Amino acid sequence: METLSVYVPKLVTNKEYIASGHRACSGCGEVLALRYVCKALGRNTIISNATGCMEIISSPLPETAWEVSWIHTLFENAAAVASGIESGLKALKRKHGYIKDVKVVAMGGDGATADIGLQALSGALERGHDFIYVCFDNEAYMNTGIQRSSETPFGASTTTAPSGKVSMGQHTWKKNMAAIAAAHNIPYVATSCSSYPFDIMYKIEKARKVKGPSYIHILSVCPTGWRCPSSDTIKMGRLAVETGVFPLYEIENGEYKMNFDYPKLRPVEDYLTAQGRFRHLTKEQIAEIQQKVIVEYEKIKMLSSRKKGK
Amino acid sequence: MSETVTLTIDGKKYTAERGRTVLQVATDNGIRIPTLCHNEAIEPYGACRLCVVEVTRGSRTRIVTSCLYPVEEGLIVQTASDRVIRNRKMLLDLLLARCSENEVIKNLAAEYGVTQPSFRQEYWEKNDCIVCGLCVRACEQVVGVSAISLVNRGISKEPAPPFLEKATDCIGCGSCYYVCPTHAIKMEDKNGVRRIHNWKVEFKLKKCSKCGIYWAPEAQLEYIRRKADLPVGFFDICPNCR
């Protein structure tokens, strides 16, 4: 899909559901991803949005950038609120014959998803609500000042895990949320990235059709927190995928499918050295990361090659 | 500010800009009208007829296609009246008989309770294409190439390359593939080659001289290069490596 350049993008809908004029930083990859998510969702959508960047930038009282039904929830309960809305719609359908085809979507950043809201999310996935959970992962608590989260990658420097003489920054590996979601045995899980608009739309459209819960994890480039030029947003996302740092894949009913497979991955160095948050890494540390990336990448490739019933 | 009109859709009043179509105004306001042959970037065509609605103007009520019908002051629109549903059902019945194994059509038909065609089974067909013309129109209006066209007429009408052979003007951009509502156009990128089977064409994909990734068909890049008068070799490197 991503090789469909120049002409095909003209065929994508012009309709925006997140209005311009919001307060995102320049070069924000997350709001870009959000735009595509919304395009693919369409108007008949109810969004339950956890506290986080996208909530802060879009709804400074008394204004809003949203052109779909939207509710702001706390950090911890986006999935719980979505569960409630979905149950409410079901009741409306049952009692009043309400037939509108509305999709409930919960969304949050990596902190709201992998840290604070994980319990509510797990519950919602487990209960099997008909909803989509979208995680916009910019790899730290960016709007409060770049504090580390469990999605912050190994070696990244944040304000709460700064690099220096004593520490190399984040010293744990990034939490694999897609695998956690998939472990709930839900019908559809996928990863995507803000630099791949067609991939985002394709996966969201697919998720919209799924009956039951689906989970989409979108790596969203944050020039502010990653300390890279805001003009490099797209490039950075592409590098994340092309180096294998963040592979794009789907897990449909437990079956893995790698969407972008490269015969030869770029060296992770290309990705790491382009960002300020990794500036301090030594050659050895980069080599360690490189090794881990290859192991993880191969794992997914291996899973992808394994077909059901075999 | 352009002129506005007030119209009623499904019992609710809406204000809309003059010149917009009923479909646009309904969609903007969250009223879902099914379509197959419609894309915002392409002129409306009115072939699939799925977007039919019932309009009343004065004492006259009739069925029209909402993708083409311009909004008017005082117009009353019903998007899901019995008559509309009856017509949509029959359309899906006809489409299902034509495309009895196509998933998109099957799902859409099922949404309207049509699970199998009303016609004798010996006449069911297994097409994927519904001749909505989106591929042809995208190629003409969006890409500006017109490598394919609708050939023949009546029941044998189909989108096809000239002389039913290789589409020599095709640049392999894939717009037709992307825009096709029923996935009737088969395209694949494999080993540095893009094939669009319907038009009997294949294209070498350009390999970025820096990162080695295949990033776009060479023919398309050459077409753009010439059109924009760019230097030779301009596209040797992919946008990521630039």
Added chain:
Amino acid sequence: MPSKLKSPKALEALQKKLGKVADAGKVSISVCNGTACRPYGSNPVVEAFKTEIEKRGVADKIDFRITGCHGFCERGPVALIQPGNIFYQKIQVDDIPEIVEKTLLNRIVIERLLFKNDSVGNIQAQVDIPFYKKQQRIILGNNVKIDPTSIEDYIAIGGYSALSKSLFELKPEQIIDMVKASGLRGRGGGGFPTGAKWESCRNAHGDIKYVIVNADEGDPGAYANEGLLSGNPHSVLEGLIIGAYAIGAHQGYIYVRNEYPLALKNITIAMQQAEKLGLLGKDILGSGFDFNVRINRGGGAFVCGESTALMASLEGKPGEPRAKYIHTVEKGLWERPSDLNNVETWANIPLIINNGPEWFSAIGSSGNTGTKIFSLTGKVNNTGLVEVPLGIKLRDIIFDIGGGIRDGKKFKAVQTGGPSGGCLPESMLDLPVNFDELTKAGSMMGSGGMIVMDEDNCMVDVARYFLTFLEEESCGKCVPCREGIKRMRQILNDICDGKGQESDIDLLKELGAHLQDSALCALGSSAPNPVLTTINYFHDEYMAHIRDKKCPAGVCKALIHFYIKDNCPGCGLCVKACPTNAITFVEKRKPVILDQSKCIKCRTCYDICKMGAVGIE
């Protein structure tokens, strides 16, 4: 060829001069060489006249004229001789020396060539022939008076005076008011008031406007426009120029069906002549009004009779119709205001200008004024082009003008309006023929086809015939038309093949209602008419096919078989004619034997047998 006319006076002078020549009191003969007379051999007849006249050196004594259609095609080739209004029919090459010698030079009538009627005997004068008696030939009447390739002929009978009057005595608005007052409705099928159409086009925004003649008479079985365009092209052209002036158009188009070579030829000649005389082109008759016309040939697509498809074709695109939510009078050809009218509509205009709207509206009935040309064909005795005042009864056309059904058979149905129309049964014969009544009965006026059917025609087969036609002619753009017609045709095929089920009737009706609602253009929305009317009026015949597996008319091959009756004299004619050798000769005076397993039901034996010894069951 006279020189360019630069004022209305010059036209008048020319008219006077030509009129005198025409009144010179010479014997004149008009021989029809219209398209319908050609299969009868009118070409050799015309040639023989020319040679005969030349051979005798009597060219200065005889005003010999080759004309377009006289209407009574059944009896072709025909000719009209003046003075005396002598109508000769079924003229053969051998008759010509006699006609020249006796009738033209010595005014002796040849009885053998006159029309014969059982009750009255030979009828000499054209006007007394029953076929012509009830007609009111205000448009077609001039066909016999003029050579269509001669503008002088047209001018001599007062041609182009309506144009002159329009340009110099009337304002465009006055012309439109006259057309409105006349009550003229579009003769192409829909019956939309012409004056109102012109007015909307005149009032539409835009400096550039177009006028178009729709001469793509695609209805199979209708050739009224052909007869008019090939027989009197100038009348159409004159109407068009007047319309252009009234609407404010400077460019016109004539879209002619390519299957009409004669019409195409004659209108092309007419245009060239009009241009030479200054009646077309720049500064017409010195009025300052400019108007040009382009002729476009159709490519053989029925759907191009639909106005938007026709316009697409004029733009050089495939003839696909588009939705008419924005009317063509506002956005038509090249998105500009365009007025499109049918050949016959345009030909009415000069008459209205010359004689006044009151004269016109006195013809016919209120709301349906004027006359209408029908091509009366099928199983009727007198086929041909008939022009009758609107409101006349179907019965009058079929039985008085048409002379009833051939071979003493029984009338079964009349099909009007082509594939968009319907089949009306005997009980509807007293229906007044006008736009509204025909539509109410489930049929329509169309471009004037009127096909009469007798007991040997199967109505299910007729419905299937129309759908097969439409299936081929659908442009294929919209789903209801492309897919719906195909399915309806398949169901009808099954019924004709004896595989029908009773539920098929409901499915046909349902599909029919759907097409009427949802199809993009009139081709699709009117396509069910032949099916729905036959189901409505001939339900029993459908049931015979479905329940009893019988085709009462003996048409549907799967449901019939041929047999040899006992009265077969064993002449052997059929044995020779049979293409599959299914019939074997036994001996003289003994019936032949027909092998059912070899019979392909081609009907050859049935047609060839003089004894009526072949039966159909």
Added chain:
Amino acid sequence: MKDKVSEIVKKYNKDKSQLVSILQDIQAEYNYLPREALNKLSKKLDIPQSQIYSMATFFRAFSLKPRGKHIINVCLGTACHVRGGELIAESLERQLNVKRGGTTADGKFTLESVNCMGCCATGPVVKIDEEYFGHMTNDKVEPMLKKY
């Protein structure tokens, strides 16, 4: 071939909207629409090949295959149909051993059907080249063909 197409295009002033007429003239010249001629036309008029092909296949009057020496048009209009036009068409198919739209093996005849030629009163009608044959019956088919 080049010059013929150029000539025709020139006659119509390179007017794209006259495409139907131009194609008709090309067909009149070659008896069908040869592919090279259409390719040439595409360049001359600057219309994509696909659009010319679309026109050539939309209209029934055009043939993309070479046609026989004589063109037989059997009328299947309504007036001819009710008088047995279909049987005449079948009889022609049998005797020529071709289907409608086909050309005989010896290249002598091409059998085409037409939906009305404007002489309905004399149906069923068959037209061979420019000659019309009215009131056709099955037994008249063979003698008619023998004339050619």
